[in-house]
Amino acid sequence: MNPKDIENVVKNVKDQPNTKLVESRDLLLTEFNKTKELIVDLTRHLDAVEVSYEVINEEIGKRTT
Secondary structure, three states: OOHHHHHHHHHOHHHOOHHHHHHHHHHHHHHHHHHHHHHHHHHHHHHHHHHHHHHHHHHHHHHHO
16 A cells, blocks of 8 residues: 555545555554654754764863863
């Protein structure tokens, strides 16, 4: 099932058989969980980058004053 198929299911949800609804729901749940994991991982990475930046920027500040 591709994104267009899911889009069609959503647009005509009342006319879809249970199998398509369940398949679409399961695929969306999987996609949601993958996206959530990526966001959490990227947030952790961004936090680490910020800490490193602050350490370096602080040292530059000490050397230039």
